[in-house]
Amino acid sequence: MSYETECKKCHAKVIVTEHPMGVPGGQDKEQGYCPACGELVAEFMSDGFIRTALAPSKMRELKYTICRDRHGHPLVMLNSPLGNGQEIVPDSLRRLAAALVVIAGEAEAKDMGNGYMPASKSTEF
Numbered sequence: 001m002s003y004e005t006e007c008k009k010c011h012a013k014v015i016v017t018e019h020p021m022g023v024p025g026g027q028d029k030e031q032g033y034c035p036a037c038g039e040l041v042a043e044f045m046s047d048g049f050i051r052t053a054l055a056p057s058k059m060r061e062l063k064y065t066i067c068r069d070r071h072g073h074p075l076v077m078l079n080s081p082l083g084n085g086q087e088i089v090p091d092s093l094r095r096l097a098a099a100l101v102v103i104a105g106e107a108e109a110k111d112m113g114n115g116y117m118p119a120s121k122s123t124e125f
């Protein structure tokens, strides 16, 4: 049995796979944890064990907030975890870098004067 779920904490797409042992009467409550942040993502009765993996080909969401410091300079708060032991293929890493460059430009272009409002956004990479 295998299905995809989303981590409630870091929103990573996680594939949960049950590996049954086929042992009669060996049902126990087993847990599966998010490979990115360690949050519990699956818990059910099984006679085997639960494995979790990050869904490989999915675009990942990067959430961020553009705000400003007390001198009125732009700041970007990244609201999605980057890294945390997560494995990233070089292509995804390049897309992440490109997304970060775009965010930096967006922050600098933002009006930090009278029209200032903190803005929460997200992008996919």
Ligand SMILES: [Zn+2]
Binding pocket: 007, 008, 009, 010, 011, 012, 034, 035, 036, 037, 038, 039
């Ligand atoms: Zn997670």
